[in-house]
Amino acid sequence: QITLKESGPTLVKPTQTLTLTCTFSGFSLSTSGVGVGWIRQPPGKALEWLALIYWDDDKRYSPSLKSRLTITKDTSKNQVVLTMTNMDPVDTATYYCAHLDGVYYGSGSYGDWFDPWGQGTLVTVSS
C-alpha cells in the first residue's frame, strides 16, 4: 500500500522561503519509472502542478514558477523536498504530494498519472 504525507510550516511570512517534505512508503524512488510530484490548490480554486522528480533524478518544473522552485529527493529516507522562494500571499494553498505511476503501451505510447495523493497541508502566507 502506497502512502504519502506532507509536512512543513502552516504559516510563512511574505518573502520567506517555504520548505515542504513529502514522506512516503510502499514504493522506492529508485525504481525505474517512478516519480513524485507536488500539486497545490488555493482555497476554492483549481489544482496547479508545481514540480516533479523522477527515479533517475530528472526534474521538471511549472514554467510559471520555475525560478522559485527546487525539488530534491532523499531515496534512503523515502522523502522528497520542495522549496519555494519569495513566498507571497497568493501562494496560500493546500500543497499535495503524489506518487507518479505509469505504463508503456508500446509503439512509443506511454501513459502516466498521479496516484495516490497525500492528504495535503495548508500553507498560509501572511505577515
Added chain:
Amino acid sequence: QSVLTQPPSASGTPGQRVTISCSGSSSNIGSNTVNWYQQLPGTAPKLLIYSNNQRPSGVPDRFSGSKSGTSASLAISGLQSEDEADYYCAAWDDSLNGSWVFGGGTKLTVL
C-alpha cells in the same frame, strides 16, 4: 486561467447520465493521455480515470472516460448523491520543457 478547459459546473438528478468535457490542444490532450480526478469536499483528489479510459481498481463502472483529438470527456451514468464532487482533467503538455496541466475543475451537483 487553466490550460485545459472544463465547464465550471454540471448537474443531474439521481439515475441520470452526466458528461463533463475537457478541451486542450495538440501539445497536451492531442498527443498524451488524459487522467481524471475526483475531489470530494474537504479531501485530497483521487484518481478516477487514467490513460483516457482506464478505471483503477475500486472505481465503479458507472464512470467512463473517452478522448478524441484534443478533447476528452468523463461520463457518469446512474448518477448517485455521493458523486457530488469536483472533477479535474489532467494531461502532460509537451511544450517548453514539458509540464503537467490541469483543467479548472467542474463542480458536479446532484439535484
